[in-house]
Amino acid sequence: MQLLNKRPESLLDVKMHYCPGCGHGIIHRLVAEVMDELGIRGRTIGVAPVGCAVFADTYFNCDMIQGPHGRGPAEATGIKRAKPDTIVFSYQGDGDLASIGMGEIVHAAIRGENITVIFVNNAIYGMTGGQMAPTTLIGQKATTCVDGRTAKQAGYPIRMSEMLATIDGATYIERTTVHTNPGVIKTKAAIKKAFQTQIDGKGFSLVEILSMCPTNWGTRLDNPSEATKFVQEGMLPVFPLGVYKDACAADKK
Amino acid sequence: MAEKKLWKGNEALAEGAIRAGCRFFAGYPITPQNEVPEYMSWRLPQVGGAFLQSESEVAAINTVYGAAATGVRCMTSSSSPGISLKQEGISYAAGADLPILIGNVMRGGPGLGNIAGGQGDYWQATRGGGHGDYRCFVMAPNCVNEMANFPHKCYEVSFKYRIPSMVLADGIIGQMMEPVEFKNPEVDVKTLKEPEWALGKCEGRNKRIVKSYDLKEGGVEIMINERVKRYDRIEADEVMYEEKQLEDADIVMVAYGTSSRIAAAAMKIAREKGLKVGLFRPITLWPFPRVRLAELAKRVKKFVAVEMSLGQMVQDVQLAINGRADVYLHAKPGASIITAEEVAKTLESISKKEAKEYAAVK
Numbered sequence: 001m002q003l004l005n006k007r008p009e010s011l012l013d014v015k016m017h018y019c020p021g022c023g024h025g026i027i028h029r030l031v032a033e034v035m036d037e038l039g040i041r042g043r044t045i046g047v048a049p050v051g052c053a054v055f056a057d058t059y060f061n062c063d064m065i066q067g068p069h070g071r072g073p074a075e076a077t078g079i080k081r082a083k084p085d086t087i088v089f090s091y092q093g094d095g096d097l098a099s100i101g102m103g104e105i106v107h108a109a110i111r112g113e114n115i116t117v118i119f120v121n122n123a124i125y126g127m128t129g130g131q132m133a134p135t136t137l138i139g140q141k142a143t144t145c146v147d148g149r150t151a152k153q154a155g156y157p158i159r160m161s162e163m164l165a166t167i168d169g170a171t172y173i174e175r176t177t178v179h180t181n182p183g184v185i186k187t188k189a190a191i192k193k194a195f196q197t198q199i200d201g202k203g204f205s206l207v208e209i210l211s212m213c214p215t216n217w218g219t220r221l222d223n224p225s226e227a228t229k230f231v232q233e234g235m236l237p238v239f240p241l242g243v244y245k246d247a248c249a250a251d252k253k
Numbered sequence: 254m255a256e257k258k259l260w261k262g263n264e265a266l267a268e269g270a271i272r273a274g275c276r277f278f279a280g281y282p283i284t285p286q287n288e289v290p291e292y293m294s295w296r297l298p299q300v301g302g303a304f305l306q307s308e309s310e311v312a313a314i315n316t317v318y319g320a321a322a323t324g325v326r327c328m329t330s331s332s333s334p335g336i337s338l339k340q341e342g343i344s345y346a347a348g349a350d351l352p353i354l355i356g357n358v359m360r361g362g363p364g365l366g367n368i369a370g371g372q373g374d375y376w377q378a379t380r381g382g383g384h385g386d387y388r389c390f391v392m393a394p395n396c397v398n399e400m401a402n403f404p405h406k407c408y409e410v411s412f413k414y415r416i417p418s419m420v421l422a423d424g425i426i427g428q429m430m431e432p433v434e435f436k437n438p439e440v441d442v443k444t445l446k447e448p449e450w451a452l453g454k455c456e457g458r459n460k461r462i463v464k465s466y467d468l469k470e471g472g473v474e475i476m477i478n479e480r481v482k483r484y485d486r487i488e489a490d491e492v493m494y495e496e497k498q499l500e501d502a503d504i505v506m507v508a509y510g511t512s513s514r515i516a517a518a519a520m521k522i523a524r525e526k527g528l529k530v531g532l533f534r535p536i537t538l539w540p541f542p543r544v545r546l547a548e549l550a551k552r553v554k555k556f557v558a559v560e561m562s563l564g565q566m567v568q569d570v571q572l573a574i575n576g577r578a579d580v581y582l583h584a585k586p587g588a589s590i591i592t593a594e595e596v597a598k599t600l601e602s603i604s605k606k607e608a609k610e611y612a613a614v615k
Binding site for chain 2: 041042043044045047048054057058060061062063064065066067068071074075076077078079081082083086103104106107110
């Protein structure tokens, strides 16, 4: 008998706290599968954020650190520069990365830090209960914009991948989604390429992954298609998928 | 005798840290401590270490938080406003039991204040500064030679008890030049054992987690109570102070850092006038030498805190004395220089019973 599928070694057999329909569980598994396939688990250090993925430090089967909100890229920088022979990834949500941690992510990219960032964009603050995020869509309701986000009052959603791609220090930037099966497969390929970029010493890599948050979007928990529809019809037009920067082939000095 | 050389305070602090094994530094420019990152930027690579000029004070402390988690001896430094920005990171380091070294070359505050040397960060340094229940090991040098030699002790305590430590200096000590003798043998980092909590390669062992949280009911209480046991050991074993002419003293000045030098000059003036004045200098601000002060208060009945602030350390003096003697205060805020003559006048008025006690209740 042949075992066709199993839990990745890089993911521990613990009960996750994520809500039904949440994308974090899928994304955790993809990161873990990539760590297994690249054979890097034994030398990888992960940085858990503040936000829904705060407990990622207990889920991944590698050394992990949990630190202040938004500072993952700074922590990852310190780890990587202190121990250059480790593989370092920072796992962050959109409040963590695109709001309070905007400075750290931009400057990590500017420096071309040889780290990998997994950026989960679900257009809302999850852990704190559904407040407006920097990526919340115009018209999208949140607990701090109950009638929907307006540009006049709160400005526009930020497109991080597009912005970071303008930075010379960034090597590989791609936006993917996990709301469809092909999206999941493409996301895994992107995560793998991002880690490979780091393994090859080529510099800063980031995968922005559009993900579902049925609990805080107010979509039905017993009908996940409502949430995937929101990604498809709401988020995709604002956050188009694709590779925004790929300088892996270029000789970076 | 070892060689003595002229060093600038900030550079002595940086070199002292490197000789004590520092191999990672992240910082951000702020006066009057700029010589620390400047020196580190060229010196650390010479010893195989890493230097990073961060985009902000916040990024600097968090980069050090990450580096420290790998077990490396690391450091960040700043001056008052920058140290305020670092407080969240310091709180996390304390909560995650990370042994980081922080240099604070104090200037005048609050706000942007000024860039002269002051002592207004005493409360911030000794009371935690950031959120939550925690302590930092705080040493206060009063000369360039101590700037050079204190990092050694800080790392020793930091790694032994897993606690952040701070060298609390001021702009005067940071900027002046004095003879320095590096007294401790240079630490060979290759001989340092990797701590059993350090992050790195988990191949062949269980994974490790560096974190400051525990959401289980009572979880953080357990974490803190375990830490308090270490704090207790530090209070018992790591207190440092210096005493001058206490044998016959009727009045004892309590002063740290730059103020202690001014107090020493004031003591000379006062003694020439026939006043029996002594000087007690806390070297560790936390743990504060309260046991020794309480002991002294059995005999000495007048203590006066001398500090370049609105009066911060005086509260620790008062707590230690606990009513056993009178406590007075000679203080000047805003990074203004206290003169020996002014302090001598205060001493005279105390001896003539003209001075008002600190926080006297009428």
